[in-house]
Amino acid sequence: MVSIQNGTIEDFFDSALQTAKEIDNNEKVTPKHTIWMETDDLLKILKPQRTKLLQYLKNKTNIYYNVLLEEMKKSPSSLNRDLELLSKYQLIDISKEPNAGHGIRKVIKPLYANGEIEFRAIL
Secondary structure, three states: OEEEEEOOHHHHHHHHHHHHHHHHOOOOOOOOOEEEEOHHHHHHHOOHHHHHHHHHHHOOOOEEHHHHHHHHOOOHHHHHHHHHHHHHOOOEEEEEEEEOOOEEEEEEEEOOOOOOEEEEOOO
């Protein structure tokens, strides 16, 4: 499960410090899959069209950009903004591969495939 939390850089370092203390005390460290993000970005990801995109990508191992564009019924500029935000927080990976006889095509790979994403906001 990936946990997305809003917070500041200080919140991130507090979390890292807690993990470091567990290591120093020879305690078993539970892997944390937490992504810290600014509140504004968290609210942007929670928009209905972006959550729909996250849900669509959830069960994919990878998908071509042109297929995603068609399936989501979005404009290229809108999809690019969505993918840029998701990529910024390492929820997806965007790569390019040769498309025989047609140049290059983008491949989108969710990095949380078949996992859950939990959103937490503390105001």
